[in-house]
Amino acid sequence: MAQPLWSTKYLSTAQVAQALGVGVSTVKRWVDEGLLPANRTPGGHRKLLLADVLRLLRSGQLPGVDITALGAADLPSTERLRRRLTEALERGDARTVQRIVLGSYRSGLALEVLADEVVAPAMHQIGHDWEAGRLDVYEEHRGTQAIAAALFALKALLEKTALRSMPVALGGAPEGDWTLLPSLLAELILMDLGWKVVNLGPNTPLASFRKAITEIRPKLVWISASHGLESPAVQEQLLRLAEEVEQRRSTVIFGGRGFVPEFQQRLGPGKFGRCLADLAHLAKSLHPLPARPRRGRPPKKARRRRNPSTS
Numbered sequence: 001m002a003q004p005l006w007s008t009k010y011l012s013t014a015q016v017a018q019a020l021g022v023g024v025s026t027v028k029r030w031v032d033e034g035l036l037p038a039n040r041t042p043g044g045h046r047k048l049l050l051a052d053v054l055r056l057l058r059s060g061q062l063p064g065v066d067i068t069a070l071g072a073a074d075l076p077s078t079e080r081l082r083r084r085l086t087e088a089l090e091r092g093d094a095r096t097v098q099r100i101v102l103g104s105y106r107s108g109l110a111l112e113v114l115a116d117e118v119v120a121p122a123m124h125q126i127g128h129d130w131e132a133g134r135l136d137v138y139e140e141h142r143g144t145q146a147i148a149a150a151l152f153a154l155k156a157l158l159e160k161t162a163l164r165s166m167p168v169a170l171g172g173a174p175e176g177d178w179t180l181l182p183s184l185l186a187e188l189i190l191m192d193l194g195w196k197v198v199n200l201g202p203n204t205p206l207a208s209f210r211k212a213i214t215e216i217r218p219k220l221v222w223i224s225a226s227h228g229l230e231s232p233a234v235q236e237q238l239l240r241l242a243e244e245v246e247q248r249r250s251t252v253i254f255g256g257r258g259f260v261p262e263f264q265q266r267l268g269p270g271k272f273g274r275c276l277a278d279l280a281h282l283a284k285s286l287h288p289l290p291a292r293p294r295r296g297r298p299p300k301k302a303r304r305r306r307n308p309s310t311s
C-alpha cells in the first residue's frame, strides 16, 4: 500500500496543485508571494510543509479541494479514534497515543474536533473507569501523562509553522485547579488558528492572571476550571476579572465543568463556552485566518501579512 503523503511531511508544488485543484504555476506564485510558506531544496525546488497546506484546508477557504490527494482519505471516524485513544491511554501505550494525536492532525482533523470529540470523551471514560474501580489511580495518571506528552509533541510541530504578526491570547486554570489538558488543548487550537498563545497552565492565582493581562495585554483571555468553583468569593473575583478584561477592550471566555450554572448565568451571554469548538469559533471571529487565495495573484494584503520562509 502507498505511504500516506503526510508521513513525508514535505510536499512538492505539483502534489499541492493536484490536491487543491489549481495549476502548478499558481501554487508557485502563492509561495513566491508569501501566501504559502515553503522551503527550497538545494536544487531550487519549492517544498511545502503539509501542515501549512492543511491549515488552509482546515480554514474551509478552499472549496472543491481533493483532500484524498494529501493522504487524508484514511482518516477514521472520531468515534473510532476515541475508542482507539481510550484503549491506548488505559494500557499506558504512549507511542500509540502520540500516533493517534499527530496522525489526526496531519490528516486534517480540526483540533477543536480532536479536543471535544476524541480527547475529552476518552478522558471522561478514564474518569468513569476509575470511579467504577476498573482502573487504579496510577493508570489514570499514566494516561494523563501520555496524552499530555502527545499534545506537547503536537505543540512542537505547530511552533514550526506559526504565522507571523499574530494577536495574543492568554489563559489557564485558576488556583487550586491542577487540570492541565483543557488549557493545553486551548493553546494548540489557538496556535493553529494563527494566535500567539501564552498558556499559564494549571493552578494560577487570580492576582497573577491580572498581572499577566496587564503586562501582556492579550486580545483574548480564556479561563478553564474543571473542579467545582462554588466559593462565592472566588466567583466574585472572577466576575471582576472579566469586567477588567473587557474594560481593556479584550474578550474573555470561561469554560469547563468547574463553573457552576449560577456562575454561568451571572457571566451573561457569550462568555461561557461548553466546548473548545466555542473557543475556536470566538477566536475565528476575532481574528479570521488569511483570506482565501484567488486563482492568480494573491491580494497585496496577503503578501504583506506573511513572510515567506523561502531561502
Ligand code: B12
Pocket: 115, 116, 117, 119, 120, 123, 124, 125, 126, 127, 128, 131, 140, 144, 176, 177, 178, 179, 180, 181, 182, 183, 185, 186, 222, 223, 224, 225, 226, 227, 228, 253, 254, 255, 256, 257, 258, 272, 273, 274, 275, 276, 278, 279
Ligand atoms: C485527569 C483528571 C484529574 C487529574 C488531572 C491531571 C492533570 N494534571 O491534568 C488529577 C489527578 C490532578 C485530578 C484530581 C482531582 N480530580 Co479529577 N479528573 C480527571 C479526569 C479523569 C480528566 C480531566 C481531563 O483532563 N479531561 C479532559 C478535558 C479536555 O475535558 P473537560 O475537562 O471535560 O473539558 C471540556 C469542556 O469542559 C470544555 N472546556 C474545558 N475548559 C474550557 C475552557 C474554555 C474557555 C472553553 C470554551 C471550554 C472548555 O471543553 C473541553 C473539551 O471538550 C476527570 C474526568 C472527567 N469526566 O473529565 C476528573 C474530574 C474532573 N476530577 C474530579 C475530581 C473530583 C477530582 C479531585 C477533587 C479528586 C480528589 N478527591 O482528589 C481532584 C481535584 C484536584 C484539583 N483541585 O485540581 C471530578 C470533578 C467533579 C467536579 N465537577 O467538581 C471529575 C469530573 C471526575 C468525576 N467524575 O468525579 N483529576
